[in-house]
Amino acid sequence: MTTVNNAPEVAIIGAGVTGMATAWHLSQRGVRVVVIDRVGVGSGMTAIQPGGVRTQWADNDTFELAKESQSFYENFVERTGAQKDPELVHCGYAFVASKPETLEALRATVKEQNAQGVESRMLTPDELAEMVPGLAVDHILGGSFNGSDGYLNSPGAPVAGFAAGAMREGAEVLLEAVKSLERVADGWVLHFGSGETMNVKKVVVAAGAESAKLLAPLGVELPLVAEPRHLFYSDPISERLIEPLVIFQDEHFAVKHLADGSVLASDLVPLPEGAVADESAIRRDLVAKGNRLIETLAYVRFPVMVTGYYDVTPDQQLLLGPVGDLPGLVLACGLNGRGMMLAPAVGRVVADVVVSGNIEAVPTSMRPDRFADGVIRKREQMVI
C-alpha cells in the first residue's frame, strides 16, 4: 500500500487546474488531500490552453461560475499567496456572426447578460470593422462585445499557484497512474499502475475526458468524449495586428494577438467522432479562413500547431457532483473547453460537495444525473 505523509481523507485523480483548484479549496477547509497524476501538475489540457477568460455565456449557471472565477483571478495572488500573478488582462471578446440565427442567439445572450449586470452589447458590422482592423465585413451580420472579458497572460500560473497553496496546507501530489477504483465498506481503494494501492474515504475524479474510462468498470457510463481542437502560433510580431480577441462563431475560428507578440489562431471545428486529424487539411482550413475573415492575417505564418482535446458532454455543460449510488465519489470533469476560466469556482463547488455531501451546492444544469432520462434539456450555445 502507498503511504503519503498524512493519511488523506480525499484523493483527487488529476492534477490539472480543476483537480488543483479543488485541492486548494479543500485544503483551506482543513481537509487532508492527495492529488494523483500519472504525469505531474498541470500536464494535461491545462498545459495547452492559452488562458481565455470570459463571462459571455448563454447559460446562467456557467455565467455565474465564470463571474466568480474572474473575480478570483483578479485577486489571485492575495487569495492564494501565489508567487506569480496570472495577469488577467481585460482585452475584450468580440463574437462575430455570419448567420442570422447566430446573430439572434447573440442578441438573446446579451439581453440575458445585461439583466445580470454584465455590460456586453451588440455591434453592427461597421462598428466591428472599426474595432478589428482588417476585418472583412462583406459576409458578417454583426456581433456582440464585452470589454471585461479577457486573457490570462500567464496561463500556467493558476495551476502552479493552486498547487503551491494546497501543498502549504499539507496537500500532497503523487505521481501514479490510477488503474481502477474499488468500493469498500468505509471508502475507496485506488489501484495504481505500479501495483500499489491506497485507501481513502472520498474520491474526486478530475481526469478530463479520461474520467469516463476510469468509471466504466464501476458500471458508470459517463456521457463524455474527447474532441480534438487545434491552436496555431505565429512567430512574435511587434506591430499590434489584432485587438480584441475575435471569435467567428459560425466559422469556429478565433484569433488573438498574445502579450509575447505571437498571434494565436484557433481552428475549433470539432471533428466527427473517430475521425483522424489530418494536419495539412487543418492548416489549409485555417489559412483559408484567416485570409477570408481578416485581411491582415494573410501576412502571418503559423509555424507551430498544437492539438488538444475538450472533454465534451452532449449538452456541453459540466459534470460536477456525486455520481449514481456510489457514496464518496464526486465528479469534476466535462469542462467542455472552459476549465481554466471556471477553475476557481468549480474547485469551490466540488469542495462544497465533498465536505457537505450535499448535491444542492451544484447548479442543476451541471449535475451528472441530468442525463438519467436521456433527454437533453438545454445546450450551452457559446462553446467554440
Ligand SMILES: Cc1cc2nc3c(=O)[nH]c(=O)nc-3n(C[C@H](O)[C@H](O)[C@H](O)COP(=O)(O)OP(=O)(O)OC[C@H]3O[C@@H](n4cnc5c(N)ncnc54)[C@H](O)[C@@H]3O)c2cc1C
Ligand atoms: C485547444 C484548447 C484551447 C483551450 N482554451 C481554453 C481557454 O482559452 N480558456 C479555458 O478556460 N479553457 C480552455 N481550454 C480548456 C482547458 O484546457 C480545460 O478545460 C482544462 O485545462 C481542464 O483542466 P482539467 O484539470 O479538468 O483537465 P486536465 O488539465 O486535462 O488534467 C487532467 C489530468 O488527469 C490526469 N489523468 C488522467 N487519467 C489519469 C489516471 N488514470 N491516473 C492518473 N492521472 C490521470 C492527466 O495526466 C491530466 O494531468 C482549452 C482546451 C484546449 C484543448
